[in-house]
Amino acid sequence: MKKSRRNFLKAAGVTALSIGAAPAIKAVSAAESHTAPHAVEMKRKDALKAKRWGMVIDARKLNDEIADKVVKACRYAHNIPDFHHEPDKKKYPDLKPVKFNQEIKWIWEEEFEHAFPDKETDFLAEKFRGLSFLVTCNHCKHPPCVQACPTQATFKRPDGIVMMDYHRCIGCRFCMAACPFGSRSFNFRDPRPFIEKFNPDYPTRTRGVVEKCDFCAERLAKGELPACVEASEGVITVGDLENPDSEIRKLIDSNFTIKRKQELGTDPSVYYIM
Template sequence: MKHETESTNQERRTFLGAAVGLSAATVAPGMILHTAAASAAPRTDPVTDVHRWGLLVDTSKCADGCTACVDACDRENGLNLQSPPPGDETLKWQNQRATWIRKVKLQDNLSGQIVNLPLMCQHCEHPPCVDVCPTGASFKRADGIVMVDRHTCIGCRYCMMACPYKARSFIHEQVEQKLTRAPRGKGCVESCNLCAHRLDAGDLSTACAEACSSEGHQALVFGDLKDPSGPLRQALAKQPTRQIRQDLGLNTGVRYAGI
């Protein structure tokens, strides 16, 4: 599908339309008209708890120096359209730039083994970010995906402080370009949503897992934690896995092998 971008100076509360299946046409300077695309209508049936979507990260297959998952996530959600404000120092921009997946390098103190670990929102069954949100903007869908409602997010950043994985980003600057399927706005918090827009359109994949597979690494497996015959459960059954900060009892939807 062709990725369309839009330029706007409107604040986040003037977002129009749904994030999936929209096209945009400029009708006058400063005005954006959104219409539903006939070929990609948004889902009308409610999300249920029949599925619980999750991800397996096999660190033994994660290649050192590879950024395929990060790059794919950026393209899928329009994060590659970000640009530093004029005059911003490089370090400041690197610290403030929105990132939904980051690569972390870990070393075992005893063996000296080094592993590469993609880290994103862990989609907890008991998400701390949801517990502390004063407006309900941070919420968990019935299928286990943790998301942010940009219309009700007030930018307090309590969720960022509560997240033990540092998996959320805050948008500090006005967003000049964004994808119609992934609206973004200054003053909002955002994070990985397991490509919910794909799932809602019937595509059972995530951009990161798809890109990793295309590179031949197969380090990321996406699927349904409730489906014993599905690819995720089959992969989980083949090797020992663990949750990051399992001691917190959050029952994360993202599991790791090789650490």
């Protein structure tokens, strides 16, 4: 009895070994075939590049009309749902009632005292009180959302853009708790019924994942500037923060700029000219 059991275990062991060895052999043989021409994944030649992407928003030139245009451009470019849009009842027959506090926004208007809550005082200059600001993801140098994410679904690219991988996100919303700027939105429901006009160049999202501004990575890759920059009539400028000759560095050098919640040490890449 004992002997046969030992033999059985031996045989089982050998079998397990050979199963384990198969992928290793395969990998070795695959490595050999690499001398033959093989496929390559690459960037487009016209892609816009930077060492560290940054953004300057000129608050002096900003008004409600431009802000509205910017928000709409972003909404269309990224297929962001608008819950005020009346969904097609025939196509989507049993929808749950809309909750507006579950909205999704990437760049939006915020009054000065909310965009900069720490700078609110009793005698805030009249020109700032109630003034609309545009706020979005700050693409921080030290992003707390990236630190918090348990799956690296949100991560920082070498060029400073904080990206979202919707394919990997498990929807734990830890990043939303971690972001000190409230820049992240969660897809509490399927967004499609609430998209009025689809942009075929960008996917929609599925319910249950977090999303936010991606600095138009998909446009930069094609050599186009972000959608908000195009719509902003010169209010928003993007460029390379690490390049002293870039346009945005010149703007920062020659104007008084502030950043949101600098004391937290996340080091935002979005500057506001006051």
